[in-house]
Amino acid sequence: MTQFPPDVLARHNLTEAEYRKIVGLLGREPAFTELGIFSVMWSEHCSYKSSRMHLKKLPTRSKLVVQGPGENAGIIDIGQGYAIVFKIESHNHPSFIEPFQGAATGVGGILRDIFTMGARPIAVMDALRFGPLDDPQSGPRNRRLLEGVVGGIAHYGNCFGVPTVGGECVFETSYGGNPLVNVFALGVVRREDIFYARAAGDGNPVIYAGAKTGRDGVHGATMASAEFTEESKEKRPNVQVGDPFLEKLLLEACLEAMQTGAVVGIQDMGAAGLTCSTCEMGGRGQVGIEIDLMHVPQRETGMTPYEIMLSESQERMLLVAEKGRQEEVFRVFRKWGLDAVTIGRVTSDNMLRVKDHGAVVAEIPNAALTDAAPMYDRQRTRPYRTAPMKGPTFRSMDLDADLRKLLCSGDLCSKQSIWRQYDHMVRTNTTLGPGADAAIVRIKETGASVAMSLDGNGRYCSLSPREGAKLIVAECCRNLSTVGALPVAATNNLNFGNPERPEIMAQLVEAIEGMGEACAFFETPITGGNVSLYNETRTGGELTAIFPTPVMGVVGLLPTQMPVPLSFRNRDRDIVLLGGPGGCDELHFGGTQYAKHILDDLWGLPPALDMDYEKRVQAAIRQIIAEGLAESSHDLSDGGLAVAAAECCFSPGNIGAALELDTDLRPEFSLFHEAPSRILISTTHADRVAAVAAQYRIEAPVIGRTVEGRLTIRNRGNTLIDSPVETLRNLWEGALEHLLHAQDRHV
Amino acid sequence: MKFGIVVFPGSNCDHDAWYSVTHNLHQEAELLWHDSSSLGDVDAVILPGGFSYGDYLRCGAIAKFSRIMAAVRSFACDGGLVLGLCNGFQILVESGLLPGALIRNRGLKFICSPVELRVETTNSPFTSMAQKGRILRIPIAHGEGCYVADAHTLDALEAEDRVLLRYAANPNGSLRDIAGICNAGRNVMGMMPHPERAADPLMGSTDGLVLLQSMVASPALQVK
Numbered sequence: 001m002t003q004f005p006p007d008v009l010a011r012h013n014l015t016e017a018e019y020r021k022i023v024g025l026l027g028r029e030p031a032f033t034e035l036g037i038f039s040v041m042w043s044e045h046c047s048y049k050s051s052r053m054h055l056k057k058l059p060t061r062s063k064l065v066v067q068g069p070g071e072n073a074g075i076i077d078i079g080q081g082y083a084i085v086f087k088i089e090s091h092n093h094p095s096f097i098e099p100f101q102g103a104a105t106g107v108g109g110i111l112r113d114i115f116t117m118g119a120r121p122i123a124v125m126d127a128l129r130f131g132p133l134d135d136p137q138s139g140p141r142n143r144r145l146l147e148g149v150v151g152g153i154a155h156y157g158n159c160f161g162v163p164t165v166g167g168e169c170v171f172e173t174s175y176g177g178n179p180l181v182n183v184f185a186l187g188v189v190r191r192e193d194i195f196y197a198r199a200a201g202d203g204n205p206v207i208y209a210g211a212k213t214g215r216d217g218v219h220g221a222t223m224a225s226a227e228f229t230e231e232s233k234e235k236r237p238n239v240q241v242g243d244p245f246l247e248k249l250l251l252e253a254c255l256e257a258m259q260t261g262a263v264v265g266i267q268d269m270g271a272a273g274l275t276c277s278t279c280e281m282g283g284r285g286q287v288g289i290e291i292d293l294m295h296v297p298q299r300e301t302g303m304t305p306y307e308i309m310l311s312e313s314q315e316r317m318l319l320v321a322e323k324g325r326q327e328e329v330f331r332v333f334r335k336w337g338l339d340a341v342t343i344g345r346v347t348s349d350n351m352l353r354v355k356d357h358g359a360v361v362a363e364i365p366n367a368a369l370t371d372a373a374p375m376y377d378r379q380r381t382r383p384y385r386t387a388p389m390k391g392p393t394f395r396s397m398d399l400d401a402d403l404r405k406l407l408c409s410g411d412l413c414s415k416q417s418i419w420r421q422y423d424h425m426v427r428t429n430t431t432l433g434p435g436a437d438a439a440i441v442r443i444k445e446t447g448a449s450v451a452m453s454l455d456g457n458g459r460y461c462s463l464s465p466r467e468g469a470k471l472i473v474a475e476c477c478r479n480l481s482t483v484g485a486l487p488v489a490a491t492n493n494l495n496f497g498n499p500e501r502p503e504i505m506a507q508l509v510e511a512i513e514g515m516g517e518a519c520a521f522f523e524t525p526i527t528g529g530n531v532s533l534y535n536e537t538r539t540g541g542e543l544t545a546i547f548p549t550p551v552m553g554v555v556g557l558l559p560t561q562m563p564v565p566l567s568f569r570n571r572d573r574d575i576v577l578l579g580g581p582g583g584c585d586e587l588h589f590g591g592t593q594y595a596k597h598i599l600d601d602l603w604g605l606p607p608a609l610d611m612d613y614e615k616r617v618q619a620a621i622r623q624i625i626a627e628g629l630a631e632s633s634h635d636l637s638d639g640g641l642a643v644a645a646a647e648c649c650f651s652p653g654n655i656g657a658a659l660e661l662d663t664d665l666r667p668e669f670s671l672f673h674e675a676p677s678r679i680l681i682s683t684t685h686a687d688r689v690a691a692v693a694a695q696y697r698i699e700a701p702v703i704g705r706t707v708e709g710r711l712t713i714r715n716r717g718n719t720l721i722d723s724p725v726e727t728l729r730n731l732w733e734g735a736l737e738h739l740l741h742a743q744d745r746h747v
Numbered sequence: 748m749k750f751g752i753v754v755f756p757g758s759n760c761d762h763d764a765w766y767s768v769t770h771n772l773h774q775e776a777e778l779l780w781h782d783s784s785s786l787g788d789v790d791a792v793i794l795p796g797g798f799s800y801g802d803y804l805r806c807g808a809i810a811k812f813s814r815i816m817a818a819v820r821s822f823a824c825d826g827g828l829v830l831g832l833c834n835g836f837q838i839l840v841e842s843g844l845l846p847g848a849l850i851r852n853r854g855l856k857f858i859c860s861p862v863e864l865r866v867e868t869t870n871s872p873f874t875s876m877a878q879k880g881r882i883l884r885i886p887i888a889h890g891e892g893c894y895v896a897d898a899h900t901l902d903a904l905e906a907e908d909r910v911l912l913r914y915a916a917n918p919n920g921s922l923r924d925i926a927g928i929c930n931a932g933r934n935v936m937g938m939m940p941h942p943e944r945a946a947d948p949l950m951g952s953t954d955g956l957v958l959l960q961s962m963v964a965s966p967a968l969q970v971k
Contacts, residue, residue, distance in 0.1 A: 154857050158888070159798040161759025245757050245801025337756060423859045423888045425941075426796075428763045431949050442949060444766070562949065 003029050012039035018374055025368040033306045033354065034362045037369065040272035040310055041279065044533050047373035050499035051531045054512045059520040064488050065527055070284075072113040072197055072267065074527020075189075076489045078557060080446040083194065085119035086186035088127075088454075088493045088553045090532040095181040098239045099148025103181050104156040105242040108314050110185040111160060112268035115251045116317065118195040118258050119187030122427055123441045124157050126167040126183045127454045127493070127551045131176025133410055133739040138176045143740055145179050152242075153183070154421040159244035160251070163430050164422035165439035168454055171410040174462075174547045177537030182493040182530075184454055184553040188443055195258055197267035197277075198285040199320045202348045204264055206278070206289055207326060209333050209340040210250045210316040213274070214299035216240045217312025246315040246338075253336040254317060260332065262325035269316040275309045275369075277318040278344075279352040283366035290353040291344030293361075305361040309354060320346055376499075383465050383510055384503035384545065391590045391603040396668050399720050402598050403642050403671070404731055409597045412639050413735035414650075432563040437635055438479040442560040451485035451556040456493075457638075458547030460606035463591050465507045465548050467606050469514035474614050474676050475637055476554035477522045481618035482635040482679055483563060484625035485556030490519055492529035492552050497536045497545030507548040508533075515550060521611050524554055564625050566634045567651035573631055573706045574686040577641070578624075579617040580699025581663050582675030583608070593639045594672035607675045613698065614677040620696040621679050629685045629692070636678040642671040642713060642721055644680050649711050649725045650732065656725045659704035661715040671713065671720055682706055748963050749775040751789030753819070753835075755810050756781065760796035760833065760943060767946035768793075772959045781813040791828035791962055792819055794835025796888070796941060806849065806891050807837035816842055828872055828962055829935045833889055836927075836937030845930055845937045846904070847896030853920025857890035861952065863915035864926050864940060868908045871929050872965035873936045876957050882915060883954040885940040892939040894921035894928075904928055912938055 009019055012035060022030055022038050030038060040046060048055065060068040066083055067075035073087035091106025107124060114121045128149060131142040146169075157164045162185070199206070217240035257263055265285065267277045274296070282289040293308050303311075319340075321329050326342060333340035347353070352369065354362040396402055406412050419434035431449060432440035438453040455475045461468030477487040492515060497504040519526055535546045589595060590604030624630050632651075636644045641659075649656050663670045677698075683689050686702050693700030711728065713721040750768045754761045761778060768776040777789060781799075786792060800809035810816065816838070823829045823844055831839040839845040852858060861884055866877045877883070896904070901923055904910050912927035919939070927938030942955025 158857055158859075158890075159757070159759075159801070161797060243801070245798055245803070248759065248798070249756055420860050421857045423857070425859060425886055425888060425944050425950070426759060426763065428766060428944055428947060428950055560949070 004035065013043060014039055018042060021374065025372055026364065031361065033309060034364060036306045036310050037275045037362055037364060040275055041369040042373045046272050046276060048531055049374045049376050050378050050533060051494065051508060052375050053377055054509050057512060058516045058526045060525050060527065062523060062525045065525055067527065069528045072116050074489065074491060075117065075194065076527065076555065077191065078443065078446065078448055078450065081191050082443060082446050083189050083191050084186055084450055084555065085114050085117045085189055086184065086491055086555055087113055087528045088182055088184040088491045088551065089113065089530040090493050090495060091181045091183065092179065092495065092532050092535060094239045095149055096179055099145045100152040101239055101241050103149040103152030105240045105314055106181050106183045107153055107156040108242045108244065108247050109270050110183045111162065111247060112270065114185050114187035115254055116195065116197065116266050116268045117189065118193045119189035120255060121162045121185050121187040122429055123186045123439065123452065124162050124164045124183060125439065125452060125454050125553065126153055126181065127456055128167065128169040129175040129180035129549065130171055131173055132171045135176065142176060149181055150418050150421055156242055156244040158423040160248050161426050163424045163426050165424050165430050165441060166434045166436065169415055169418060172458060172547055174544065177539060177544060178535045178546050180495050180549060182551045184491065186450065186452060186555065193258065195263065195266050197281050198265040199281040199287050199289055199346050200264050200285045201323065201346055204320050204323050204346040205326045205342040206291060206344040206346060207319040207321055207329060207340055208296055208316065208343045209319060210338055211243065211246055211313055212297040212299035212339065213308055213311045214313045215303065215307055215311060218307055218310045240312050240314050242314045249336045249338055250315055250317060253333050253338055257329045257332040260328040262321050262328040264320040264322055266317060266319045269318060271312065273310060273312050279366045279369045281318065281320065282350065282352060283370045286350065288347035288349040288351040288353065288366065289344060290347050292355040292358065294357045295341055295343040297339045297341060305354065305356045378499050378505045379502045380505040380509055381502040383506040385462060387463060387590065387602045389587065389604055391586055391595065392599060392601055394599055399667055399671060400723055402594065403646065403721055404728065406593055406597055406639050406643055407646060407728055407732040408735040409593065410736065410739055412593060412643055414733045415736060416733065417736050432483060436566050437482045438485065440483060440563055447560050449558050449560045451480045451483055451558060452553060453479035454551060454553050455479065456549050456551030458549035459596065459602065460591050461511060461548040461550065463604065463606050465511040466514035467609065469511040469550050470518040470611065471606055471609050471676060472550060472552050473515060473518035473522055473524065474609055474611065476552045477524060478614065478618055478635045478676065480554060480556035481621050482633050484622055485558040486622060487522060487524045487554050487556040490524040490526045490552055490554045492526055492550060494531045495535055495546060495549040495551065496533050499533050504545055511548055511550045518611065522615065564630050564633045566632060567648050568632050568655040568657065568682050568706045569651060569653065570631065571655055571706050571708055573682040573684060574702050575657055575659065575704045575706060576681050576683060576686060576689050576700050577678060577703045578621055578681055578693065578698065578700050579678040580701060581661065581670065582673065582678055584665060584669045584673035584675055589669060589673055592672060592674045594668060609676050616696040616698050617677045617679065620692050620698055623692050624681065624689055629683055629689050630681040631684065632682045634680050636680060638674065640672040640674050645713065646711055646728050648680055650729050654709050654725055656707045656710040657704055658707045659713045661703060661713065663715060667715065667720050670715060748790045749777060749788065750791050750793055751777050751779045751786050752793045752795055753779045753815055754781060755799035755813060757799045757801050758795050758797035760941065764793050764795045764832065764943045767943040768959065771946040771956060774963060779815060781815050784814050784818055786818050786822055792822060794831040794838050796833030796835060799834055799838060805841065806834060807841035810838045811842040820844065823935050826932065826934050828965060830873060830962065831937040832941055832943065833939055836939055837891065839935060839937040844935050845928060846900050847894055849891050850893045850895055851891050852893050858918055859886065859888040860918065861886045862918050862940060864912045865915050867910050867913055870908055871911055871933050871936065873929065873958050873961050874911050876961040876964055884952045885942055885945040885955045887918060887940045889939055893919045894925045896922065907931065911936060
């Protein structure tokens with residue numbers, strides 16, 4: 001029935017039904033360029049067709065939200081006339097194909113999303129997932145991917161001049177064939193200087209600025225919406241190449257051009273490039289956009305309209321200027337040595353019209369590409385899981401050895417050798433940088449600071465997407481509270497497998513619902529984000545999906561002040577376990593790091609979360625920090641009490657701890673269970689801490705004292721852990737380098 | 748005193764330098780565009796860190812041809828104080844205002860970390876307010892900060908007391924642990940570490956301020 005053979009539709013990831021819908025919307029068969037335009041705009045990546053109806057369940061509003069989902073990034077009011085702009089986005093598929101450039105352009109893309117709204121980027125964080133570095137088979141590849149991705153992030157962020165202030169990096173077999181690279185960026189803007197990606201004003205010029213258009217990245221968005229096969233690596237030409245220097249110039253030029261008052265609207269060309277920016281800007285502004293491709297600066301000769309419209313060349317922006325004032329815009333771009341040309345104009349007919357030397361090659365109503373894009377209520381069953389509910393019987397032979405092994409694991413070891421490759425200080429705002437529970441950047445203009453944290457425990461979510469997602473929100477908020485910040489808003493990156501599989505779709509929906517419930521409870525509305533589906537790899541005949549991995553980025557506010565450090569500062573301080581020892585049983589122990597690294601197993605359910613109690617613990621720690629009662633503060637998470645206590649000992653001063661527990665839990669549980677709602681602080685004001693805890697009706701036992709150079713943990717007189725801090729620290733600090741390079745030395 | 752801070756395309760520590768001068772040092776500062784042929788009425792020049800011209804070709808290799816560098820060169824020849832930080836140091840060696848070269852770090856990776864620097868001499872307008880042997884805690888953030896020069900040049904730098912700062916624990920392979928040097932006229936200094944990042948108590952160290960304070964106190968300015 002179509003003029004295109006089935007394989008052409010298949011290559012465009014369009015179904016027969018979708019094609020029929022296109023014909024219906026146009027009232028005719030699409031031309032080839034139009035087919036390409038539909039294919040990218042209706043791709044999962046751009047249309048959210050599998051997730052859209054469920055994303056509506058997320059809370060998106062609060063008194064502070066200036067801009068929720070639907071724009072390039074979310075915006076939160078931070079007072080005194082200023083706002084922060086932030087979002088997280090994935091670049092998983094490109095990073096697997098070409099890790100360095102894939103990650104670099106991931107950073108570039110999210111930075112443009114921030115400065116297109118008028119904000120200057122002041123912080124980047126990233127959440128990374130790879131296969132295990134020491135896997136006998138895939139280890140070399142995983143190590144190469146890690147080094148490539150880290151190098152790419154460093155390359156782009158360092159040159160651009162935005163500090164990479166933190167993040168997280170986790171290793172699981174399920175990410176071996178499909179690593180995750182999620183990049184979060186945050187910028188600051190005066191409220192009156194916010195720009196939106198809306199076209200307006202019949203006859204206003206449409207201006208193209210930045211890099212020239214090449215053939216790179218044609219069909220990147222559709223690539224990101226399909227599963228991986230071994231052949232995917234042959235898609236390397238689909239991956240774009242980034243130029244952070246050009247992006248830096250583009251940033252300065254855009255912010256300066258916005259100050260002229262001649263800019264009406266602006267959007268970056270990200271996924272689906274010129275196609276997406278033109279139809280979305282027209283759509284949001286309820287106007288049309290008409291362009292002629294002969295004006296588009298091109299890097300290569302002989303490019304077809306199809307290629308120009310679908311190119312994902314980096315570092316490009318689309319602006320609408322006020323008629324007659326375009327020269328003011330051009331002058332700024334010339335100053336920064338950048339191309340800026342008029343390629344078309346705003347119309348009043350709500351159409352995207354693309355010409356090539358005057359001849360119309362595409363003419364599509366904006367709505368057909370955006371609002372009318374397919375939306376599927378995909379079939380879902382019970383969430384996919386293979387883990388049993390019941391775990392093995394086990395008994396630790398050596399708890400000290402267990403702790404050492406955990407501290408040496410890729411997941412829990414120091415990531416310093418990664419983050420010292422990132423410039424985390426440029427712009428001199430980073431008061432708390434990588435390696436802390438949350439990062440803090442000060443806003444020079446207001447005297448307030450912004451804290452941010454990323455988290456996404458796929459292991460928990462594989463056991464229960466709903467409870468796992470709630471735990472992720474709670475953990476992010478706790479990270480912020482632990483440094484004294486009040487969580488105010490969130491962005492999410494939903495990394496899942498193939499939504500056409502009902503058991504994967506069920507994971508996605510349950511995670512969204514759990515996240516929505518928790519975000520509403522913790523009053524952190526979601527102001528935008530990204531959905532990355534089809535994170536699966538087919539090797540041989542078998543399809544492997546990643547762990548369901550919703551990554552949250554939560555931002556919080558606090559007054560600018562010297563930060564409370566994570567690690568102990570002085571001897572002879574009381575150590576308080578705010579929130580108490582927490583409970584655990586066998587069922588809720590199966591998702592812990594202990595189960596993973598010591599028992600090599602996964603079972604049961606994630607730790608149990610009492611959101612009301614969690615919220616009170618967080619309120620208490622914020623008040624304790626505001627009153628200056630905590631000398632150090634660190635929340636318990638992966639690895640439980642023993643790992644958190646060890647991390648608190650890794651201070652410059654070689655301060656250790658002597659902890660005395662009083663619990664009925666078996667030692668493996670009391671040391672390593674991962675129940676939430678717990679924060680370890682050191683203080684000289686145990687009485688006042690106790691008073692705050694009582695006020696919030698939470699437990700706050702004094703569980704020990706800081707001492708010189710040794711970590712000991714006893715339960716009712718029985719020694720569980722007894723190690724010199726230096727031994728633990730050396731293992732923890734050197735583990736990642738060892739994982740990355742030990743194998744090389746034996747070759 | 749008025750500092751001029753040059754902005755090249757790709758400079759990204761220009762604002763940090765400006766902020767440290769105006770807010771931490773409480774002196775005047777003006778940003779100078781690379782395409783300008785004049786330095787105006789500034790009393791001293793800072794070439795800030797960053798990736799001027801994308802660090803294409805070699806770090807600092809293109810910046811040396813920018814219009815403002817001719818003005819910086821004659822300013823330096825007249826005895827004006829010029830401080831190159833990180834990429835600014837790279838530009839100064841590319842321009843021939845300082846000897847040697849800055850090559851890829853020994854470990855081949857970019858390193859961002861606080862380091863300890865030892866003040867080797869107070870005989871310069873950049874270190875006069877410090878004490879010889881004092882340890883300054885100032886961050887580095889560079890991929891190409893390994894200072895190299897031939898033995899003859901290194902010997903001369905040492906003989907003439909022109910090594911101003913050395914790394915206490917060498918992070919990047921710089922020969923003879925050199926972190927900062929000055930020219931024969933002692934009015935041009937280049938250093939890889941970032942004193943502008945160690946000028947505010949909130950950043951964890953204010954040890955970098957002493958370099959800027961020394962410049963303010965410099966008799967070279969009174970002569971000028």
